[in-house]
Amino acid sequence: MTMGVAKTNAVRLLESLAIPFELRAYEVDPDDLSAESVAAKINFPLEQTFKTLVARGDRHGVCLAVIPGHAALDLKALARASGDRAIDTVSLKDVLPLTGYIRGGVTALACKKEYPVFLDEFAQIYDRISVSAGARGLQILLNPDDYRRAVNATFAPISKDKD
Numbered sequence: 001m002t003m004g005v006a007k008t009n010a011v012r013l014l015e016s017l018a019i020p021f022e023l024r025a026y027e028v029d030p031d032d033l034s035a036e037s038v039a040a041k042i043n044f045p046l047e048q049t050f051k052t053l054v055a056r057g058d059r060h061g062v063c064l065a066v067i068p069g070h071a072a073l074d075l076k077a078l079a080r081a082s083g084d085r086a087i088d089t090v091s092l093k094d095v096l097p098l099t100g101y102i103r104g105g106v107t108a109l110a111c112k113k114e115y116p117v118f119l120d121e122f123a124q125i126y127d128r129i130s131v132s133a134g135a136r137g138l139q140i141l142l143n144p145d146d147y148r149r150a151v152n153a154t155f156a157p158i159s160k161d162k163d
Contacts, residue, residue, distance in 0.1 A: 010109035010134035014142070017150055021142040024130070028137040033104035035069025042130065042139050046070045049130040049139070050123065052106045054095050057084025062098055063116040064108045064151075066131065071120070071159035081118050081156035107132040108151040109140070117153040119144070124155060 014021050026041035039049035049069040055078060056062050063082050065073050079087040096102055100112030108117045109131070123129050123144035131147060133140045148155065 008134035057087040
């Protein structure tokens with residue numbers, strides 16, 4: 001645990017599950033909340049820095065998609081994984097009411113409500129991945145299997161190369 005950093009609900013959840021993790025704080029630029037910027041600031045590989053996106057399907061409603069920072073969300077693949085016919089990301093104005101988190105701080109850890117979580121299968125090839133700690137300026141590094149267990153995620157091929 002990093003000294004001088006406020007505990008988030010995500011951190012409390014991991015501690016309650018006795019899951020080992022590392023926190024990395026970084027300076028927030030509200031004009032650049034990109035995964036590329038975050039990865040550079042925490043000195044961690046972009047492909048291991050995962051971003052959490054909120055989506056809504058036509059059959060099963062809201063879910064979270066956790067994909068590598070260098071990739072884009074494959075909506076057709078997410079629809080297949082979630083059992084929906086069609087799915088799309090939610091508008092930015094809906095993110096906070098649905099998750100309890102603001103853009104740049106969204107995480108599946110200790111989300112406002114338990115939603116199905118789909119973690120891109122590429123997470124499995126790494127010893128550690130980085131996800132938001134539930135606040136801008138704070139990332140959690142942990143083992144992807146521990147993360148999957150903490151959020152009850154399903155591994156699925158849900159990312160694609162950015163256009």
